[in-house]
Amino acid sequence: MPVCVACNNPLEVEIEHDEEEENDTGASSSGKGPAATSETVPDDVQLNCGCHFHWDCLLEAYEITECPNCGKNIASTSTTGAQQVLCNLNNEGGLQERLDILPLLSEESYLKAYPEDRKSRAFLEFCREGDYAAIVDMLLDDDVEEDDEDEEMGDSDQPGHEEVGADRMLRYQDPIGDMQSGLHAAVHAQSREVAWLLLLLASNLNLKEFPALVFQEAASKGIMRGLTEDKVDIRSLRDANGKTAEDIAKEVGGVWHGWEGTGRLSI
Incomplete structure (x- = not known):
């Protein structure tokens, strides 16, 4: 043997x-x-x-x-x-x-080379699977971890500390997967629920554009949009082929019919 x-x-x-x-x-x-x-x-x-x-x-x-x-x-x-x-x-x-x-x-x-990306890659995988509940759990766990770190370190000046957190995870782009973002992944997964969540948390899309159900679901999970004006809008992220999530939506169709050109997936 x-x-x-x-x-x-x-x-x-x-x-x-x-x-x-x-x-x-x-x-x-x-x-x-x-x-x-x-x-x-x-x-x-x-x-x-x-x-x-x-x-x-x-x-x-x-x-x-x-x-x-x-x-x-x-x-x-x-x-x-x-x-x-x-x-x-x-x-x-x-x-x-x-x-x-x-x-x-x-x-x-x-x-092995970038172990700090392990959590972000797990997050992206949940986006690819359209697993809304797992994404929310990761975001809530991250908030708890950040609060604990803040208590331990106070106003941390340690190098790299600002790179850790939900903002980085939400806007992560896969360097070995054509630089896709979570929004690209949600479009491929045909998960409108995940896309709405990412737009709520990581875009500057006018809140009037969101269905009431999106706010109700987010509130029930204990998550809501923070300040986004000074952060990268997830809709502007392009994959390795130069395509935004809206470009992908135009190609795959499906649940995205009617989203193209509305500003939801593009800025």
């Missing part, structure tokens, strides 16, 4: 489950409440060079187009002409053959 070439251990990992997840009554067989159980599952990334890694061991190596063990080129070209790194991945979810892991390797490599 192959072993991980990085740590020389079997290609498996032990994961823990709460017995409560498997028992609808919430009680273990002993009657003493939920207990933790463990399960051994595969954890095998087989690169096209033939080398096997644990997933975490491969990420720790932070090589993208070369195998960190044998040095062979593991990149190939897809039918669309894009670069890809194909592997056979066997894990808890089963075997996936010829899976392209280049996007994941690229992101992990970027986050």
